[in-house]
Amino acid sequence: MPNKRTLSEAGIVSESASNASANVNTDNRADNSGPVEPYTSYFEAHSVLVALKNTYSEDSVLIAGRRALLTAKTTTLPGAVQQVAVRLVAQLCAHPVIDSVRAICGLVDALNAADESVRCEIYQTLATLHELKGIFASVPIPAETKIVLDAAILSDLNHSQHRLRCSSLAILPMVKPQDRHAIAVDVFDIVCKYTTDAHPKVRQTALCAILREYMMGVELPVEMYDECVVATKDDFEQVRLVAVELIWAISSAYPEYPVVIQKYKVSDSIRLLDDAFVKICDMVNDSSVVVRQRACTILGRFKNVDNKFLSQTFSKQVMSNLRRFVPRGGHSSGYRGRNTGVRGGKSRGFIPTPQGDADVESEEFRLLDSGAAGAFVHGLEDEYQEVRDAAIESITELSIASTGFAAKSVDFLVDMFNDSSDRVRLCAIRALVAIGERALIRLTDEQLSIALSAMKDSSHIMREGIYAFLAVSTLTKSDCLAQLMAAFKVSLDKHSEDQMPIYRVLEALGRNHSEMIDSAFVRSLLGISEHYLSREARIDDIIYAGNVILIFNTSRTNRQRLASVLPDYVYNHLPYLRDKYRDCLPGNVAESVPERLGFVRQMLERPHVDKSVARLSLEACQRLASASFASIQEALTLVCIAHNNPLLFAGDGRSSRVESSEATLKRHIKGFDQLGQDIKEIDMSVHHSRQAVVHYARIVSDMLRAQQLADNMLQRSAILELTSSIMYGSYEIEARTLGLDLDSRLSLVYTRLFAHACWINAHQMSQYDPRLVEKIHEVFVQRIRRMESLAQGRSASISELISLAQHVREHTVAQQGIQQFVVRFKPLLFAPATGRCQRASARISKTAVARRTIEFNHLFPLNLQMHASLAWVAHQHNVLVTVSLPTQTVVSFRPPVGTLKPLSPMHWQLEWDSVPVSLPLGSGESTAVTLSVALQQRADSPWSDAFIVRSDSVPVTYKLEAYYKAMAGNAMRYVNVKIVDEGYSVSLNPVEFRPVSSAHTRA
Template identity: 30%
Template sequence: MKRALEQDTLHLVEHDGSEQTIASNAPIENHAAAGVNWTNLRLNDLESDHVNQRIQCLLSIARQISLFTVEQQKDIIEIIIQRLDKERDGDAKSMMILLIEKCSRYPNVNALVVLTYLLKENRQILQEPNNMRLVSTLYENLISDLSNSHHKVRAISISLLSLLPFIFSSNTTMTEMSVQKIVSNYARDSDPRVRKSALDALVQMHQRGCPLDLAIYNLSVASLRDDYEEVRMGGLNLMGVLSSLYPEHRMKLAHEEVNETTRLIDDAFNKVCDLVNDSAITVRTKACVMMASYQHVGPDMLSQTFSKQIMSHLKRRLPRYKAQQKKYANGQIPVAEGDIDVESDEFHILDSGACGSFIHGLEDEFQEVRNAAIDSICELCMYNEQLTKKAVEFLVDMFNDDIDKIRLNAIQSLRKIGTKSTLEFDEEQLEIAVGALEDNDPLARQATHELFTVVRLTVPVSLTTLLDALEANTKRYPMDVLSIYRCLRDVGKRHDDYVETLVPDLLKLDKRYLPKEANVEDIMYTAYVILIVNASSSNVKMLHHLPKYIFRHFAYFKSKYPDCIPDLRKLYKVAGIKLEGDVDCLPMTFSASAKKLVAADAESYMTATIDMLQVIKTQVERNELATALLTIDVATRNFKYITSLKPLLVGKSELAQLHLQCYQIVIKVKQSHSSSTYASTAQLAAASLLKHSYTMQHTYLGLSKDTLQAAMYLRILANVVWIFGILKQLPISSDTSFNVKNMLLAFHQRVKLIQQQFNLRDDHTLGKLELNLSSAIELPTTTKMSLLHSFITVSLLDICLDNPVKRTTADIVLPQANPDKPYKFASKYPVKLHLEVDVFNCSDTNQLAVEFILPDQSSFMLWPASGHFKQTTPYCFKLSTSVELTLSPWTEPGVVIIRIVQSFEPDLPGLDEYIMKYPNHSVPSSNSGPKIATSCVISEHLKYRLHPSTTSSNFAMNKKRSF
């Protein structure tokens, strides 16, 4: 294989002359990588004779690989592939392969061609005559080593022998079947470690594509009765392979008196079930896990797993004459007719291994076995609906398990089964299930709510029991209200016949009196309305018997809980109901054609509003500052209105509003230049510009390169404004020049950093600014400082709104704000809070944190573990975590502010953090928590009220009660 490099693409040329493209440098839409400075990578070090230099160069490439442009991506994969042939160091070669793997994720790289190339280039053994003679010698030595007295030599020889047929498939001496036969013989070795190695080698041969001989099945059966658990584990693996290869093979029953056959998969399942009673916990767990893979076992055999008695269809009775012959042959005396023969003439078709195997698994003393049994039951029920009824009975009993993970697994498994076939709960099972609503674990309670959405109750009185349990749940755990509403939504759809009879009691209706309108803020009334309206979607006749005021409530709850209320207009249309007067207060909807008109109107409105940005820029350049502020107000209102017309444009609209805020700040700085308050105004403006710049860069996805450059220019502008704000308030002294020089040096460092990051060394404005800075650093005279101040008059760079921009946001679901009911806690103990947050449009959850601003105004930052984030959709996550707050003692109710922040690394950490904290340069932080990072707020502030209680008062109350 040789390579050919053309102008736009990199090709691999095969031996037959065909070309396959590896990478292309064609532009990619919405690719906004800034690129890196090619000289900083020191790619020449890859040709160095020193391994350390080559590795350091590869590390530098790995750190900056995400910043490469399309052209740089194409060039770097070409360089690495060319160098891979020449590299001899193992560590460096491994790093190159990892880099090629990262590069293959680029959309302009053909990953399949790269993989094919790596497989061909890295084959180390060549099919040459000399090598084949060497391998034949190796084979002969391995055969002789199999007779070695040491078990390790035999075990390793077996593992190596099983690999040879796949590497040298053309060798007639080492065929797959001959090697398989040799390996099988050592599965009966005297040493258990050799037997285990032989069984594992057979499984590995199957995984490499070797068809295993059916005769090996008897070997796997014998291995299950081995005295050593490692061998029994290997036998289980081999049996699982064979039962998947030959499931329908008919094998004769072991009983000599019956000439019947059974399927291999049924016999294997029976053997696996028998190991559920094994003495070793690992074998029992493995057996329970493997049972899930036998989805195609006969239904009779599966039913036997939930019964400890052998079913009649698995028994056979010997013919009477054969039974008598058997007794005579054994020397037994026949009994007279009419007397009782205590010996049975029945026998079992198969071993009794499957008899009650799941019951034994669920009753096991180790939680690992019980967990595996629950998982297997769930998996088998997904493929065999006739097993569901028996499974429900035993899984519901697991709700009372001592281990919380077992309880949660049982609840979730039942819910999964319910998505396949409807579950039916009788009164006893419901009583057990609602007990899970008292669990302290919020995951268990939420899983129970989800379970009830797939359950059908067998008797009407059970629905009342369920509603009472959910009401107690809302009182004990108010944070579960939304989950309960979603539960009742589906409960109503499944139980419309039961709900119809309960409507008068739920709404407290009496035919003798006019109905009294209920309070829509009442939690349980809301729950009942959600239950009734969803039941009405299945039984529209119910709507005709409801009081009129409830239709207004339907519309109110539709706007408040849109996912819990069905489409009301469709519901009323089906029921033939026409609302009149003030009752018709449904939210406005549009037809399909009207929606298209609105979308087109929003796009045209967006284009016209974006054009206003150029008008604002022109007004600022002409120094028409007052007019520009009015235009900014109009444009801001337009962008907000666009958001209501088309939610898909929210990201663009918010980015444009942020840009307009920066314009407002710059205009105010220009207007206050000659005022006495310029020092404070300038520092506040610099802090705001820096914050907006970092917010623009780090909380928006899909930004173009032009927008990122505009954000960088904002930082330069903020630095200039801050310097002159500081100079305005500096006293005239000998140390002034020293302070000014330090500020200019930091400013110069920022400009160089931005030039390197965006490769803007040819930019005229930045080049002129750098020259002025270098001159002012040497001697900061008034003339030189005036040249720097002229940068404030430079207009802001334009932002690009062509990309589909999305903003990173977060919604705090739990805890909920409690302005009226403060959370009471003992002041000497930490406060434990459970947090649930919905995160949207986030590319890296490692940068997200939860910030707590305590009543004493100190801050505490919680960094959730990556496992606490559960991805819901691409770039969207659900955070579920807990925190313990150690608070300083106080006696009055206080407020803890909770917010979600996204951290980032500033360009100049010390200086930027100082500027952005103005006017609070010294904000106290919690000593117990980690260091407060620089961050952007991406959620609304949640105010959670706390009320400490002293232990002395509690002690006095307890003492009084004791008397």
Template identity: 25%
Template sequence: MCDDAFARVCDLVNDVSMPVRALAAGLLGDFHSVNPQLLEQTLDKKLMSHLKGVKSDHERQKEKHAAGGGASGFDSGRTWGSSVPKLDMDVEDRSLMSAGACGAFVHGLEDEYLEVRSAAVTSMCQLGTNSLSFAAQCVDFLVDMFNDEIQTVRLSAINSLRQVSATVQLRGDQMETVLGVLEETSAEIREAMHSLLSTCQITTVPGLRTTVHNLLDNLKKYSSDRESIWRCLQKLGDHHSHLVSCLVPELLNSHPFLMGKEPDVDDPAYVCILILVLNAAALCPTIPPLLPSHVFRHYTYLRDALPHLIPHIAVGVPSNSVSKLGLHTDHAVAHGFMQQVFCRAQATRPPSSPSLPSPCSLAHRHQVLATCVSDLVRVGNLDDQLSDRANCAATFLQCQLLGEEISQALSEDLLLLPSDGRLGPAHSEKSIRELTILSYRLETLCRGLGAELVGRVKIARLAANAMQLLLAVQLDVDTEKSKEFMDMKLKFQQRLNALTRCFAGGNLALPQVVKPLDDIDYVTIATDSLVESLQPLIAAPLYPSLCPSDLVAVRMARATIHEPQNFSQDEHTRFVYSLALSIPVQATLYNVARPTDVAVQLRFPDGRRLFFTPKPSDIRSLGLHEDRLDTSVVTSHGLWTDPCQVELCVGMRVHTDVPETTRISHTPANKHTVSSIPRSNSNGVGSHSEDSMDPGHCFLAISDVVKINIFPQETASRSFNVFGGP
């Protein structure tokens, strides 16, 4: 039944209607239980010339490869039996009309409409993943589709071949076509090719040599592909360690007894070679004795700078299994160290009952928490597998530290005495805003937190709002007449109501410290009653003890910026002031739940900020929990006398519980008022260093800051491009 349905659908690939052909070509990939012989007939293609059978180019190259011939070079002589005369065929034995499944995919791949060709490529990939014999036969056809005139079809063919390339081997003539795609101008095509090469099975040393040289040429022509090429070479070293061992002297340009010039470790091409060689050396014990002495010094540096690309190498240990064990040992050491950090933080936690003795002083606990935060950040930088959990735990402990410091300052009334390292009013309000932002980071950027932890984070944000109210009261703000103070109380009431609904919707019990607040109307409450009702919330421990088991499923949103890169002091981009400057931005997004919320922030030296929202077409998916951002930031500025640094980072626009638009102003005369944060101008540039988004959103950075130098000038000289050329 399945074979009959498959044959009938194959007949529809030759239908006169394009939508019917596209639908039929797409349906072919759903038949996973077809007879293998019937499936292979879809790739059957007969060529005739003067009533004689002619072999296709695929068949000739396959026979040449099976006979030991290469894709290029001199032939060793005439193949046995090549001069045998071809007999005329009987025209009755050959049918030129397609019957059933014969040639269905051939017709689909040669169709004039891209919808049909793209659907045929996708179906071939689906069927090839379930049948090894069919995958080996469809490689020739997928490689031919690399020359298609439509980029989407070429990209689909590359991704399809990547999914089946792990089970087949590419011939030399096929590798030539594959490597030729690295000359593409499309960054998306080149990145897909890097992913394909990282999974390919290369069978010969010349093939690997050609692949490495083509990747180095790609890096020289397109420097923005650096990260993608590095990952590709890492996989090539892992999968072809025995072939890399034959190329070590050539790649490193080493001599048996002469010492050459030591390469620059900052050279991206040299780093590519080291990534390939060192990943192969971790699996091949014959490579380390071939390495020059300077490679081991560079290995130490790269191991610290690029831990996700450089493996651990047990130098001098001949056992291959011991070298592999080093990778697991490093991860085990990092995991054990993170467990110790959790134990240190837990050991200083104050008792649940005030009558019980405290294990240490509050100052010592704050010092321990600060050390734990720095240790967790370091673990996240060194181990990719623990990065999300370590960074989430560091943010969690930092919230604890800030909340306890502000609570101590408010309870001891130290705000007006900012001496001996104590919190002053300006610092205290800044810490409250930072605590609010950190709570949003925990709630929105950390995916996989339990419902109880998310509820505690919301309570911490409510406590930060309460701290802001108490701070305004302690600074003698006119609480009865200030409209902004009334807005602060209204926002506290709104946040409290939202918190109550959140706990009720999740079937969670409202904590005892929050239950009494639910019966109070904070909009009309008197100031004395306000302070009295908020004191228990400030003094209570807001966070439960954090265990490593709570963070097993946590994935934290982050981004890596590939372009632009940090400028040196002497590099700067010039443009005519008041004209547009375009800055290309390329980044990889990890664990971003809603890529449409991604934004790019540009901060000028005077504190003004610009926010740019990429178009949906600028973000494309690379796989599970991974996306690529490829956009441009267009900005302008007035005349400058000297070049200055502009900070660029990628972040997310997240919704806030209530509009965060109020702050406490400070004057030298100790006169404190509550004012509104200035709103942004129509062009998106705020007049202060505060967040210039609308009050219902805030910007959370998920990448490191990249500093670039720009120089708006009065007139353009002939030595640079007015639209951003160097």
């Protein structure tokens, strides 16, 4: 792959332009530089656009901006050259040295003489700049420019080319003034007029513009509802998609607004919320799979819908409560009733149809022709699994809000266990578990048979889902419970890894079916005879242990009643089973032991096992952990203010004081870590805030160690390792912790400044290319200036930072100043609000594939599975799946669309079954790879932070060309922060698969 060209190689900076710009003031550089020429070819302009991403030269950026604006205004050039020049202006406006107002005015001036394609590009560029920088709201644009832009937009709205109408229509709401609550009346009227345009793209753009304003907090008028309903019947798929979103938006803003329905001179009124629900239910029968999926998804957003409409979604026949009566006398003379003149009461007005005889003389009509009739039935029976998934998700959301709807949805969701798609079956199981957690599901015989059939699935995840569903269910009779116990026995014999999930189900079944577990059932379950002495069961029999768990999780009254049936050996086994399966037996199980077995009762009442005593021990651990955390905060506060003592830097006192502070922090952190898990079980939110502080304390400990080794250049490798830990730890806290205040973020940025200074101090810059040294110092100076602006914004006076800034000379920093900053550095206090922070995490579900060695053809890529639950992740586009290869390299992959599904706000479910892994191995070379989940955090200073995190030492032969090449890589701009405590490894055995030779081949 060829290297990307730099700006100097692309021809942006000519020698005369560079000399001219070097002798002028920086603030007036764009005005006093020499004349420039426009780009004359597409390749020249595009090469500049590519090379611009790899430079930070202000002179080059200014000259490139002038040439791009001049090219956009030159009408004699081809349209393609002008378009790429306009895109170049948009890229340049992101640079701080470019005057955005001047660039916008230049683009607006180029509108009048440009052709249609260039005007479209200008409108799109202005829209992009407004989304990124809010130019029409925050940048003071001259009034003349606004007038010219408004006139051009209004003129292009009537242009014959639809692309130009779309571009001008999209930017119109951005240019016109608007308040926080409503769109300007003239803008709304103009945009609504184009919702009925002849071209579908224009109609889509108009509806998208209105939807975008709604998403920004603008209130939509209720009168627009009728136009959106008409748009749902549009021939263009994208128009229907946006119309469905707008219908939901308007209905959520005006749920109680009355909608009048007139038919056969009879009118009725329903709520706008109910009417919108019916309209979107009608979209479930759309011809487009994308529209059907979106409609099914939006149905779950509706709240407080009338129960009669919710019930109608599970029936294809329109119910009587959705019919209205109308007398027929006004339409046909001589009408005397439905059965007048009919023998036996049989009507004469029937017409045979495929669905049955239709009564055309009936006095009732349907209030809504199709509406919500069988909407979810159609969604669950759709041929595409995406639609079925969306229907199940919406059923789950509506079931949580309505108990009656949940009871009707169970039968349909259980039927989905027979679906051909694994993903749909898992989605149906999760929906039923969510419904059962609110109210236990009562299973019929047919539903139990379907669940038992699904229990035979080969997928471990599927079986665990069925177990979770049975744990929130109740059975109708004892025969069903016996049938379920027989199925559990077969599953345990076939899948030994399902032992603990089945035991948890048996624990729940025992609590939910105390009345069914009577003497007859227990005798049949344990094989106890009424006439003969029973043979003692083996204590290590897993089937017998499951039966005991089921029996002793019933109510205390039922256990006391069964004492006359159970043999003594069952009670003798209880202490062993309770200690082995600690979470499967209740804490008061000792109360059900007969008095004659006093020794067994004493064994079950041991203090270290009883849950009440365990709870007290957790509270004691919480008190100890709180005291330990207070010690960490106290030690951290002393470290952050210790450098105020001028005697600290005198003689050998500095090393001893730093070493003492480091040892104190480490001792408190170690004591807190021993009790951290107990705090996590008691209060998760407090645990997250404390965990962030403890993590910062570890970073401070590393900083104190780095200060101790700062003068010893023989410990260069140790310094680089500590620097890497400090830099990565600061990014990890910022990426994983949600809810940090501005002061805490300032402390992390200041920490990265120290790490950067240590990294420079560990390198002898005199040995490297002077141009490379200049670039390294330039990046460091930018970081200093950024830290100064942040500190000034928070009104923080940092003496060490002020002293370091005094050693800055243009784009370099004196080595003496960097060394003094490292030695005298004092970290800022990090104290986020307790209970406010949440920490991002991921829990990987180890599938059955990950539990054995995988054999694959070494000549082809390998696809692995990654199933994980993500918690407190704000942006899904930052999630990465990392694979650690045997070559000590880490490869990152972004999960494709559809593999990351939202469960609740900031909680996601990752289900990716095809993570690509390429291993250059030969046949028989067994190895292993490790999969993990990470968040992508943008680095404050690209290239330098990536080098520091990787603990790299810059080679002496490193040149400026290598610097540019490294900057071109996307991996140098981000830091990947793992959110999994420990990834899971997969053993791989590459083999060569050869086709079996046939008899004809052997012959």
